[in-house]
Amino acid sequence: MISIKSIFQEILKHKKVLLLANTVAIISTLVVLPVALLLPLLIDELILGKGGEITSIIDNFFNIGEPMYYILIVLFITMGLKAIGLVFSLLHIRLFTKISKEVTYTIRKRLLNHLQVVSMREYDLLGSGAVASKIITDVETIDKFVASSVGEVVVELLTLMGVSIVLLWLNWQLALVILVLNPVTMFIMLRTFKNVAKMKKKENQSIETFQNTLTESLELYNQIRVQNREKYFLNTIDQQAKEIRDRSYLFGLKSEIALEFSRLLIFYSHDIFKALGIFMVLIGMLTIGKMLAIFSYAWVLMRPVDKLMNFIHLYFNAKASIERLNEILALEKEPHYLAQIDPFEEKKSASIVLKDVSFSYDGKHQVLSHLSLAIKEGEKVAIVGETGSGKSTLAQILIGLYPIDEGEIFYNDIEVKKIGYEKIRDHVGFVLQAPLMFNNTLRFNLTLGREYADEVIYEALKVAQLFEFVDGLEQKLETIVGKNGTKLSGGQRQRLSIARVLLDNPKVMIFDESTSSLDDATEKKLLDALELYVKDKTVITIAHRASSILRADRVIKL
Ligand SMILES: Nc1ncnc2c1ncn2[C@@H]1O[C@H](COP(=O)(O)OP(=O)(O)OP(=O)(O)O)[C@@H](O)[C@H]1O
Ligand SMILES: [Mg+2]
Numbered sequence: 302m303i304s305i306k307s308i309f310q311e312i313l314k315h316k317k318v319l320l321l322a323n324t325v326a327i328i329s330t331l332v333v334l335p336v337a338l339l340l341p342l343l344i345d346e347l348i349l350g351k352g353g354e355i356t357s358i359i360d361n362f363f364n365i366g367e368p369m370y371y372i373l374i375v376l377f378i379t380m381g382l383k384a385i386g387l388v389f390s391l392l393h394i395r396l397f398t399k400i401s402k403e404v405t406y407t408i409r410k411r412l413l414n415h416l417q418v419v420s421m422r423e424y425d426l427l428g429s430g431a432v433a434s435k436i437i438t439d440v441e442t443i444d445k446f447v448a449s450s451v452g453e454v455v456v457e458l459l460t461l462m463g464v465s466i467v468l469l470w471l472n473w474q475l476a477l478v479i480l481v482l483n484p485v486t487m488f489i490m491l492r493t494f495k496n497v498a499k500m501k502k503k504e505n506q507s508i509e510t511f512q513n514t515l516t517e518s519l520e521l522y523n524q525i526r527v528q529n530r531e532k533y534f535l536n537t538i539d540q541q542a543k544e545i546r547d548r549s550y551l552f553g554l555k556s557e558i559a560l561e562f563s564r565l566l567i568f569y570s571h572d573i574f575k576a577l578g579i580f581m582v583l584i585g586m587l588t589i590g591k592m593l594a595i596f597s598y599a600w601v602l603m604r605p606v607d608k609l610m611n612f613i614h615l616y617f618n619a620k621a622s623i624e625r626l627n628e629i630l631a632l633e634k635e636p637h638y639l640a641q642i643d644p645f646e647e648k649k650s651a652s653i654v655l656k657d658v659s660f661s662y663d664g665k666h667q668v669l670s671h672l673s674l675a676i677k678e679g680e681k682v683a684i685v686g687e688t689g690s691g692k693s694t695l696a697q698i699l700i701g702l703y704p705i706d707e708g709e710i711f712y713n714d715i716e717v718k719k720i721g722y723e724k725i726r727d728h729v730g731f732v733l734q735a736p737l738m739f740n741n742t743l744r745f746n747l748t749l750g751r752e753y754a755d756e757v758i759y760e761a762l763k764v765a766q767l768f769e770f771v772d773g774l775e776q777k778l779e780t781i782v783g784k785n786g787t788k789l790s791g792g793q794r795q796r797l798s799i800a801r802v803l804l805d806n807p808k809v810m811i812f813d814e815s816t817s818s819l820d821d822a823t824e825k826k827l828l829d830a831l832e833l834y835v836k837d838k839t840v841i842t843i844a845h846r847a848s849s850i851l852r853a854d855r856v857i858k859l
Contacts, residue, residue, distance in 0.1 A: 302627045303408060305620065308443070311407055312451055315400045319451070322396035326456040329389030334463045336379045336386075337597035343375055345590030352590075390456075397452040404451075405444040412436055412629050421702045422662065423632040430513030435629055438508050439622035442501070446619035449612045457605035457612075464598050464605075471595050472587055475578055479599055482570035483606050490563040490610055497559050498617030500552040505625060507548050511541040523787065556614065563610050571599055636704050640721035644713035645728040649837040650808045651712045652678045653699065658708035660698055668694045671708070674857060678713070681840045683850040686859030692843045693734050695859065696811045699841075700729050712809075730807030732815040734843075736798035738786030743771060744778040746786070747801050758804065764834050765800035766827045767793065791818040796827070809839040821848065 312319065345351045347368045356371055363374070416432065468476035518525060518534045525534050578595060581587040587595075645651060653676040660669040668691040676682050684692050698705050701722035710717045717725060738746050747758055758778065762768040770793060774780045786794045795818050802810065816824045825848075832852065844850050 302630055303411075303623050305616070305623070308404065308408075308447060308619075308623075309450075311404045312400060312447065315403065318396055318400055322393050322400070322451070323455055325389050325393045325396065327459060329386045329393060330456060330459045330463055332382050332389065333386035334460075334467065336382050337601050338467065338594050339375050339379050341590050341594035341597060343372060343590070344593060345588045347371060349589060351588055393456065394452065398448065400451050401444065401448040404447050405440055408443060408626070409436060409440050412440075412626065415630055415632070415634075418634045418637065419632045420635040420704070421697075427632075428513035428517065430511075430516035431509045432629065433516065434505070434509040434512040435625055438505050439625050442505070442615075442622040443619050443626075446612075446615040449608070449615050453608045454612055457608045461602065461605040461609075464602050468595060468598050468602075471591055471598070472581070475574070475581060475587070475595055478577060479570070479574045479602065482574065483567065483602070486563060486566040486570055487606065487610060487613075489566065490559070491613060493559040493562070494610075494614045494617050497552070497556045497614070498621050500548065500555055501618045502621035502625070504545070504548040504552045505622065507541065507544045509625075511538070511545055514538055514541055520785075560610070560614065564607065567603065567606055571603070574599060635701075635722075638718045638721045640724050641719045642715050643724060644715040644720060645724070645808055648678070648713060648808060650679045650839040651728065652676060652680075652714065653809065653839065653841075654711040654714070656709045656711070658698070658705050658710065660694065660703065660705045660707075662694075662703065664706075669698070669705075673708075676839060676841070679837055679839055680855065681835070681842070681853050683853040683856045684841060684843045684859060685845070685850075685856060688845075690859045692859055693813050696731060696813050696841065696843060699811065700726050700731055727805075728807050729809040729811065730802035730805050731811045732795075732798050732802050732813060734813040734815075736794060736801075738782050738789070738794060738797070740781065740784045742779045742781055743774075743797070746782055746797060747778075747804060749801070751804075753804055758800075761800040761803040764803055764827075764830045765796040766823055766830065767796040767800055792820075792823070795819065799827070799831075803834065807838070809841070810835055811841045811843070813843045814845070815842075817844070817846070824848065 339355065342352065342355055346353050346356050355375065359371055359374055360366070363370070365371070413436070419427075465476065465480055468479065514534075515538055518538060525531055575596060578587065578592045582589055582592050655672055655674050658669055658672045659667055661667045672695070684695065686692050694703075697703055699710065701717065712720060712725065712729075744758070747753075747761070755778070759768060759771075762771055771777055771780075780788075782788050782797075786797070789797065795815055799812070799815055816827060819827065842850050842853065850856070
């Protein structure tokens, strides 16, 4: 689970850069610290004739005595110091931005890694838009917090300390006033920010709902058009957009009010402090130059106080986002078995044995109940059974998409727990009943990012009876198939998904209603070509039509 603590542990992993960044930050703070002091003190020395430290230091080097030159020299020094401070502060920004982006990247990666192993049961219930929204919006919220914490908090705390020391040195009574007033105002703000953070959570929730409906509606737009339901769906999306508008408005407004209100409090405390300063000059406890210097420092003090307040604000927002991200990490994982034995090595196919297997999707309704069966190496079996009898389910548990509740499954007499599902999916090819396509090229849909020579791809296409179709296309393998393969016919999609599995050259093949959309002649050609291809492999064919069943050695009825 992610927590503020784990985020800081992640930040601390970058010790070297962090150390460097903070050293640079200290230098930039120290360099700029005297700037607010120099010109105001010159007022005392040149106009009121009090003190004389700065002029005497300059005299050591130049020996001029002309007030005009003192002013110019001090002006150049302050400008120079500011410029040097800026260089260091830019360097610091560069270093900490790197850390903060690295940390948010790690969080995103952790979420993605978890999604990769989330159990299919949980996956079935996930809205892709909702997950996307969390990974984008909430991680962004954390990003702001991390940037503020590594980038600003240390520097600002340092500035706060440095300025406090100078202030105490200049006049401790007046310094105490401002140093007490600031924390008091900050404490008042804490409570307000907590409330505002709740609104941030609500805003992100509405973004999530919106993104979920939007993604799903766009995915299924065909279906919506067919049923003439555009108005209804657009209306729903519009309602959700309105909710985002209202909640963002509330959050934006309240957080601005909270921030402005806190700034006002700080301005007030500063005005009280300035009034006190003038009073102290009046009764002779302070010189005008020192008063002006103290005023400038009080001004310098504003920034760290403001930034620290902002940090607290971001902290509460980040906490709300962390809660939402942990919802992803709380999703149950798929059981992971270490690959101990490879039963497929040096084999052309595999035997499959199910012993007393029971399975239910929801823990209540058993889809498979005490099923036992044995398929020999290289055997071709057909599985038939009425619709809803669990044929696709059986195929899915064979490759471990869903873990079984009871019983055991063996490949070449090795229990699946000793093989690991990764290995199994490498060698067991499964043509899904309803294959899905990416809105990408034919090549990508066939290879899913793996590298194959064109000849190999065309070979698979030939077996799948798709070669002539692809060869006739102007852009051949580079043709885009459209969203969910809409530019292809149902039968072309089926054959594409067969070719996709053939490319892997698996040792066991499972066809789930893979030729249901083909005409009899094409189906026959495909089965003939396949027969040769799968000669040595173990094949499970699920089909309703007798004609679709590859010359099976055995028919199993579920
Ligand atoms: N992902 C799922 N989550 C929950 N229940 C499911 C899921 N998939 C299928 N089921 C249920 O399991 C039962 C068996 O479904 P399955 O898809 O295995 O049937 P089938 O024999 O392949 O049917 P068909 O011939 O129509 O393809 C059905 O009652 C179905 O409602
Ligand atoms: Mg099915």
